[in-house]
Amino acid sequence: MQRALFSRSALLAQQAAAALDSPLAARGAPLLQRLERSMSSVTIPPPACMLRPLEVPNRYLFGPGPSNVPPRILAAQGRPIIGHLHPEMYEIMNDIKRGIQYIFQTENNLTIAMSGSGHAAMECAVFNTVEPGESVLVAVNGIWGERVAEIAERMDIDILYSGSQKALNSPPGTAPISFNERACDKMFNRKTKPVSYLFDMTHLSNYWGCDGQPARVYHHTGPVSGFFALREGLAIVAEKGLEASWKKHKDVASYLYRGLEDLGLKLFIPDRDLRLPSVTTIAIPDGYNWRELLAYIMKHHQMEMTGGLGPSIGMVMRIGLMGYNCEETKADMALHALADALKNCKKSKV
Numbered sequence: 258m259q260r261a262l263f264s265r266s267a268l269l270a271q272q273a274a275a276a277l278d279s280p281l282a283a284r285g286a287p288l289l290q291r292l293e294r295s296m297s298s299v300t301i302p303p304p305a306c307m308l309r310p311l312e313v314p315n316r317y318l319f320g321p322g323p324s325n326v327p328p329r330i331l332a333a334q335g336r337p338i339i340g341h342l343h344p345e346m347y348e349i350m351n352d353i354k355r356g357i358q359y360i361f362q363t364e365n366n367l368t369i370a371m372s373g374s375g376h377a378a379m380e381c382a383v384f385n386t387v388e389p390g391e392s393v394l395v396a397v398n399g400i401w402g403e404r405v406a407e408i409a410e411r412m413d414i415d416i417l418y419s420g421s422q423k424a425l426n427s428p429p430g431t432a433p434i435s436f437n438e439r440a441c442d443k444m445f446n447r448k449t450k451p452v453s454y455l456f457d458m459t460h461l462s463n464y465w466g467c468d469g470q471p472a473r474v475y476h477h478t479g480p481v482s483g484f485f486a487l488r489e490g491l492a493i494v495a496e497k498g499l500e501a502s503w504k505k506h507k508d509v510a511s512y513l514y515r516g517l518e519d520l521g522l523k524l525f526i527p528d529r530d531l532r533l534p535s536v537t538t539i540a541i542p543d544g545y546n547w548r549e550l551l552a553y554i555m556k557h558h559q560m561e562m563t564g565g566l567g568p569s570i571g572m573v574m575r576i577g578l579m580g581y582n583c584e585e586t587k588a589d590m591a592l593h594a595l596a597d598a599l600k601n602c603k604k605s606k607v
């Protein structure tokens with residue numbers, strides 16, 4: 258039955274492709290389509306967009322993530338996939354666990370990568386450690402604090418998470434997360450089950466071989482290619498060395514600060530020590546429309562910079578130079594694009 262369905266849709270796709278190529282296509286198409294429809298149980302034809310090749314522009318991703326993915330990581334992600342429960346996959350997951358322990362500088366045994374973006378890790382942290390009726394203390398200093406406050410009621414537990422798409426330069430879709438003993442005590446002694454099955458650490462700790470059980474059992478189908486890419490991103494940091502990587506981000510950020518100040522721009526965080534070396538926030542220059550500046554930079558330089566999020570929307574523009582993008586040459590490109598935008602975007606009256 259399934260095979261019949263597959264071959265029928267393949268035939269339809271072929272017919273649609275042939276119809277598009279045919280010189281008689283324009284004249285014959287409506288009749289052909291009616292004929293095909295009457296012969297087929299498929300009522301929705303293959304969408305025309307699916308019959309065109311995928312088009313993806315080349316862009317410089319100088320926002321807060323995703324950042325550009327280096328060829329080495331793209332190649333890792335393009336390797337033939339294997340089963341999510343194959344022993345070799347478990348080895349790769351074990352490597353990922355060690356790599357995350359290194360970048361997080363933790364010996365926490367319960368250290369894994371979520372199958373999902375940063376939000377998956379954020380929700381996993383809350384769903385597993387908070388039970389109904391508990392109260393939560395959340396430090397709200399931006400959009401992520403606001404979101405945690407929205408979904409949580411109690412969180413004074415040591416959990417660390419990130420996303421794959423930032424300084425690790427892997428594609429979005431996996432998220433390192435690590436729980437300390439105190440968090441484990443809380444999670445594994447709860448009275449109620451977490452609301453999410455996918456994010457339930459009782460299952461995930463087994464899937465990642467962190468629960469001391471001899472066998473890992475099926476919980477969900479992990480993003481195999483995403484894990485290949487994440488492993489490669491972690492390997493690059495391990496080869497470079499964490500301290501060298503921190504220093505490089507600081508040095509390139511200082512270089513960028515000088516360039517921004519030379520352009521007459523003001524950094525949003527006056528205290529240098531409070532600034533993130535990976536993402537720099539710039540106060541919107543007086544009289545400019547930030548959306549116009551960002552759109553100009555995208556259109557003329559194929560470069561993504563972003564505005565603020567949540568409470569900082571309309572107040573800042575953000576430049577992220579992370580991992581692979583963390584080079585003075587890339588900072589120069591960003592500065593050049595900004596200078597061009599400042600020159601050419603008319604000062605708005607608003």
Ligand SMILES: Cc1ncc(COP(=O)(O)O)c(C=O)c1O
Nearest residue numbers: 321374375376377379401420429
């Ligand atoms: C602290 C924090 N939490 C959650 C997220 C959301 O991550 P994602 O967009 O990968 O779901 C981000 C993204 O920047 C973040 O910085």
